[in-house]
Amino acid sequence: MIEATSTATQPRRAARPALEQGRLTWGGLVLMACAVLIYLFLYLPIAILVLFSFTRDQFGVRWTGFTLDWYTRLFANERLMGATVNTLYVALVSTIVATVLGTLLAMALERYRFRGRNSVDTLIYLPIVIPEIVMAVALLAFSALAFDLIRLLTGETLRRSLTTVIIGHIAFSVSFVVVVVRTSLKNFDRRLEEAAADLGANSWNIFWRVTFPLILPGIIGGALLAFTLSLDDFIISLFLSGPGTSLLPVEVYNKVRRAVTPEINAISTLMLALSITLVVLSQSVQRRQ
Amino acid sequence: MSTTNAVELRNVVKRFGDIAAVDHVSLEIRDGEFFSLLGPSGCGKTTTLRMIAGFEYPSSGSIVIHGREMATIPPHRRPVNTVFQSYALFPHLTVAQNVAFGLEMQRRPKDEIAARVREALEQVRLSGFADRRPRQLSGGQQQRVALARALINQPEVLLLDEPLGALDQKLRKELQIELKSLQRRVGITFVFVTHDQEEALTMSDRIAVMSQGKVLQIGSPTEIYERPTCRFVADFIGETNFIAGKVIENGANAATIETPDGLRLRGLTPRPVRVGEPAVLSIRPEKALLLAPGDARAGHAFAIPARVELVSYIGSDTRITVRLNDQRTFDVWEQNTLSTLDRDAYWQPGEPAVLVCPPDNALVLTE
Numbered sequence: 221m222i223e224a225t226s227t228a229t230q231p232r233r234a235a236r237p238a239l240e241q242g243r244l245t246w247g248g249l250v251l252m253a254c255a256v257l258i259y260l261f262l263y264l265p266i267a268i269l270v271l272f273s274f275t276r277d278q279f280g281v282r283w284t285g286f287t288l289d290w291y292t293r294l295f296a297n298e299r300l301m302g303a304t305v306n307t308l309y310v311a312l313v314s315t316i317v318a319t320v321l322g323t324l325l326a327m328a329l330e331r332y333r334f335r336g337r338n339s340v341d342t343l344i345y346l347p348i349v350i351p352e353i354v355m356a357v358a359l360l361a362f363s364a365l366a367f368d369l370i371r372l373l374t375g376e377t378l379r380r381s382l383t384t385v386i387i388g389h390i391a392f393s394v395s396f397v398v399v400v401v402r403t404s405l406k407n408f409d410r411r412l413e414e415a416a417a418d419l420g421a422n423s424w425n426i427f428w429r430v431t432f433p434l435i436l437p438g439i440i441g442g443a444l445l446a447f448t449l450s451l452d453d454f455i456i457s458l459f460l461s462g463p464g465t466s467l468l469p470v471e472v473y474n475k476v477r478r479a480v481t482p483e484i485n486a487i488s489t490l491m492l493a494l495s496i497t498l499v500v501l502s503q504s505v506q507r508r509q
Numbered sequence: 510m511s512t513t514n515a516v517e518l519r520n521v522v523k524r525f526g527d528i529a530a531v532d533h534v535s536l537e538i539r540d541g542e543f544f545s546l547l548g549p550s551g552c553g554k555t556t557t558l559r560m561i562a563g564f565e566y567p568s569s570g571s572i573v574i575h576g577r578e579m580a581t582i583p584p585h586r587r588p589v590n591t592v593f594q595s596y597a598l599f600p601h602l603t604v605a606q607n608v609a610f611g612l613e614m615q616r617r618p619k620d621e622i623a624a625r626v627r628e629a630l631e632q633v634r635l636s637g638f639a640d641r642r643p644r645q646l647s648g649g650q651q652q653r654v655a656l657a658r659a660l661i662n663q664p665e666v667l668l669l670d671e672p673l674g675a676l677d678q679k680l681r682k683e684l685q686i687e688l689k690s691l692q693r694r695v696g697i698t699f700v701f702v703t704h705d706q707e708e709a710l711t712m713s714d715r716i717a718v719m720s721q722g723k724v725l726q727i728g729s730p731t732e733i734y735e736r737p738t739c740r741f742v743a744d745f746i747g748e749t750n751f752i753a754g755k756v757i758e759n760g761a762n763a764a765t766i767e768t769p770d771g772l773r774l775r776g777l778t779p780r781p782v783r784v785g786e787p788a789v790l791s792i793r794p795e796k797a798l799l800l801a802p803g804d805a806r807a808g809h810a811f812a813i814p815a816r817v818e819l820v821s822y823i824g825s826d827t828r829i830t831v832r833l834n835d836q837r838t839f840d841v842w843e844q845n846t847l848s849t850l851d852r853d854a855y856w857q858p859g860e861p862a863v864l865v866c867p868p869d870n871a872l873v874l875t876e
Contacts, residue, residue, distance in 0.1 A: 414564055415597035417584040419662065420614035429610075433601045 266492065273485035280482035290482040300487060303471040310382055310457075310467065311450040314389035319443040321390070322397025323435075329398070330405040347395040356459040359388045363460065380462035388456040393446035400445060404438025437505045444502035448495055514573075515540045515666050515698035516561060521570035523556050530556045532722035533570070538666075538700060540575075543692050545701045545709040548719035549745070554702045557719070558668050561700065563587050575665055585614070590659035591668040595675065596651045598643035604654050605630070605639040611662040629661040632691075649680050656691075666698045673708065685711050706746045710734065718742050736779040740874045743791040750797075750839045751789040756782050756873065764873040766790055770836050774811055776871030788875050794840040796870035799829060799856065800863045811868070815839070817860045829856050833864060 276285040294300060329341060347355065367378045408431065416426045454469040461467055466474075468491070475484055516538040523531040531553040538544045546554040559565045560572060563584030572579045574588060590611070599607050605626050612622045630636050633653040643651055652672055659667055672688075673681045689712045692699050703709050709716050710730040717727045718741075726733060726742050737743035740751070752774060754766035764782050765775045766789075774790045782788055799815065800806060815831040818838065826842045833839050841864065847854060856862070 409597070411593055411595065411597040412599060414562075414584070415591070415593060415599070416610070417564075418562060418589075418591045419611035419658065420585045421610075422585055425614060430599060 269485050270489050270492070273482055273489045275482055278481070280480055280485050290486040294483055294486050294490075297483070299466070300468070300471060300475075300483075303466045303468045304487075306382060306465060307451060307468040310385050310389060311447050314386045314393060314450050315443050315447040317386075318390045318393040318397050318446045319439060322394045322442055322446075323401050323439055325394065326398045326401035326405055330402055344395055344398050347392050348399070352392075352453075352455045355392055356388070356455045359384075359391060359456060360459045363387075380460055380465075382461070382465050384460040384462070385457055385465070385467065388460045389446075389450045389453060392453075392456065393449050396445050396449060397439075397442035400442035401435065401438045404435045404441075408434055440505045441502045444498045444505070448498045448502075451495065451498075452491065513540050514538060515542075515575060516700065517573040518557070518561075519571050519573070521557070521560065521567045521572060523553070523560060523565060524568045529722050531560070531567075534719075534722070534724050536717060536724065536727070538698060539715075541696050541698055542714040543689065543699045543701065543712055545703060545713040545716045546719060547703055547706060547709040547716050547745075550704055552719040553722040554704075554719050555670055558591075558670055558700060558702050561666070562589055562591050562668050588665040589668055590662050590664040591670065592652075592655045592659050592672045594670045594672065596643075596655040596672075598651055598654055598658070600643055603640050603642060604635065604646070607643065607654055608658045608661055610658065615662075625661055629657040632660070633657045648676050649684065652676065652684065656688075660695065660697070664697065666700060669699060669701045671703055672701075673703075673705075681708070688712065710746070718745065720745070736777075737791070737872065737874065738780045740789055740791070740876055743872065743874055748794055748840070750792045750794060752792070752833075752837065752839075753787070753789050756784050756786045756788050759784055763868060764788070766873055768836075770834055772813060772834060774813075774871065775868045776873040777869060778873045780875070782873055782875055786875060788873050791872045791874050792839075792866050792870060794828070794842040795826075795844070797839070797841050797864055797866040799831065799841045799843065800865055802861050802863055804863065806865065811866060813864045815862045815864045817856045817858050817862055820856050820858060822855065827855055831862060831864060839864065 271283070272280045273290055274286050274288070275283050276287045276289075277283070280290075325344065329337070329344070363380060363384050371377055412430050412434070413426050416430045421429060452469055454473065457467040458470050458473075461470065468487070472484060472487060475481070514537045516536070518534050518536040521531055521534045522529060534553070534557060536557075546557055548554050556565060560567055561574070561579075563579065563582065566580070579587060599610065602610070608626045608629050609622050612625060617625075626639070627636070630639060633656055635650060635653055635657065638646065638650065638654075643654065646654065652675075655672070669688075673684055676684065685708060688699075701709075701712065710733075713730060715727060715729055716733050718725045718733060720741050726738050728736075733742065734746055737746060743749050744751070752766075752768060752772075754768040754772075754774070756764050757767045757773070758765040759778065759782055762778055763775060764778045765773055767773050776790050776792075798806075799817075800812075802814075813833050815833050816835075817829060817831050819830040821828045822845075824845070826844055829841045829843065831839050831841060843856075
């Protein structure tokens, strides 16, 4: 009895301290240093940006004392505030449409086998890797063509506006929604739908009572991703917006071209805060799955 | 058409591509009976069950439930409910919400649902678990929730797809008895799919043994075990010894085979055999008797010279492997009815013996 227990536990006891000590080697030190440098490289500029949004220095490049002036000025700046409202509006509408379309598309791709499914499958991922400038030029050319056609058919003259920006944002964020929603559909156990049918649920009830609640974290994750992407999109927003309909990233760029002011630091800090909130939210929703 | 049949399958075929998963199956499942579909994995038993539930539609043939043709009726409008192999409980709903699901789909009044859910959970002894989530329950408890969720709808037929498959041995045995007594109490027809022959024998009123999409035999547990009609069924249910030979004589319900080494052995024929046909003699290990050479009881029935090769004492039985006529091995199980430590009371390897088996205990079977 005594013999049996001692032989069983001894090797485990011997192995544990070696693992727990995690002895530092030269290789380990180099790896650690690399990691620290990479994180500094990533986050130091952002930290400085946030810091200098509170500086008194009017060029925003030196620390001369704490102030919230730039934030108050920011909220008084009608141009920037107008651009912010436009940006939020575009992000909200394009997110809602892209999420609905993306979810439907994800279900079709995941559930049905049809001719050419593989090509459709590849095509939906393409916008993620296509350079954004290509997307932007293509969308611009397409909108010009569409406007000509509409004028020819109905006599109505359309201009680029927030609506064209929204359409452009939908075009690229649908792909991201599809990717995220498909992941949760892949993990979804289809026998649950059979169980629901077996208990008397028709297709409508199966979807709303079983499928939808279970893939909801994926849908929310996709929606938050689409929202973030729309919020900080620059190229497509620049190309597709019309005169007088400026969006925040474009407006910030225009301001920077003249001079870097702490006001820009302040608006960037606010956008950063919103993006981080959304990413953390989407991560925690997806982790709950 | 008889009205006492809960489920009838008439010449049902289900093809997946070129493969017939279910191949001309005809069954009549009586009202209120515990009916098992038994067979190895891939024999078509689960596909058959899924066709009764409506998740698959037959390629040809028809399925009738209490006289109603099911051909065009989708799963949610069939008078059956299913207990799934992995239970398929809704993970986002509580135990009570899972059980209530069927009644909510029928749009029953709220207070009726609440009362019936309480009753159903009581029936499966899960009253204290109403607000838990499925993942907070043990396998056995989840199984009982799945059972309650199905039974609360008072289906005409309850379909069970290997519901005990994921549980450990001890729990299985307990739940087998529980399930059987529950079925007696509620009086609902149970169609039970399993690959475990012991489970099927323990619980069923009748069993259909399936292999490669076909039903080989339908009968009560005793019929299936004592009078298998073909070699596969004899082999699949319990243990047996086969002695191969050729039919040389056949009577009304018995026949004689001759083995290549010249033994002539007689047995019953559950299904008629033709003279000249290759056949096996099937003898269950507990139905043969091993005697010392010169034992007077060896005189009357067929007696084959044997030599003891291996003796395994397993407590209730002693399992002895002998070599018959210096040709083939044969297993004999002797029940240890005497309590003794005397080594001479048991067989020893190398000992000569005589194997005796009354013709009623032997069966002549073909493929």
